[in-house]
Amino acid sequence: MGKKSKDQAKRQALAKQKKQLKRKDKKYEGPLDPDTQYRPTLREDNSPTGFRIVSPSQALFEYSKPLKIYAPNDNGGTDEALEVGMSLWNYSARIKDVDEHTEKEIMKSVMTGLKVDENKADEIIKAMTDRFLYLFPMDMQPEEATFMYMRKDPLL
Numbered sequence: 001m002g003k004k005s006k007d008q009a010k011r012q013a014l015a016k017q018k019k020q021l022k023r024k025d026k027k028y029e030g031p032l033d034p035d036t037q038y039r040p041t042l043r044e045d046n047s048p049t050g051f052r053i054v055s056p057s058q059a060l061f062e063y064s065k066p067l068k069i070y071a072p073n074d075n076g077g078t079d080e081a082l083e084v085g086m087s088l089w090n091y092s093a094r095i096k097d098v099d100e101h102t103e104k105e106i107m108k109s110v111m112t113g114l115k116v117d118e119n120k121a122d123e124i125i126k127a128m129t130d131r132f133l134y135l136f137p138m139d140m141q142p143e144e145a146t147f148m149y150m151r152k153d154p155l156l
Helices: 001-024 056-070 075-093 100-114 116-134
Strands: 051-054 147-151
Touching: 051 056, 056 075, 056 116, 056 147, 075 100, 075 116, 100 116, 116 147
Parallel strands: none
Antiparallel strands: 051 147
């Protein structure tokens, strides 16, 4: 065997060894997280009477719909309204534990995001808090679920 053949055989053996190591790294070894929760299917008949099942993102969009009237007809305005909607969502979800600083911050957020005065911002905050509590009653929500129950008839 010549010198070239020996070098080529060494390179081939080394390449084969590297390939086997890569295969070994990719080998599936079972579930990554043994504490994975069971996720029920999103079926209407699982929801309480008068409610429907929605994902958290869909719930946020439905909740934020009334804020669209304050947004200009461009993407930037819609984004601002949705951002204010997210802030109001978080505020409404923990309304019982809100301090004065948080109330000032949410007021400032609504005023700058929707370009309204303080009185109108206060009206919007109250209306959206009532809307949240009506659409998504906390006593109806499943614990640690990946979905929410929303009223079928959003009156507010």
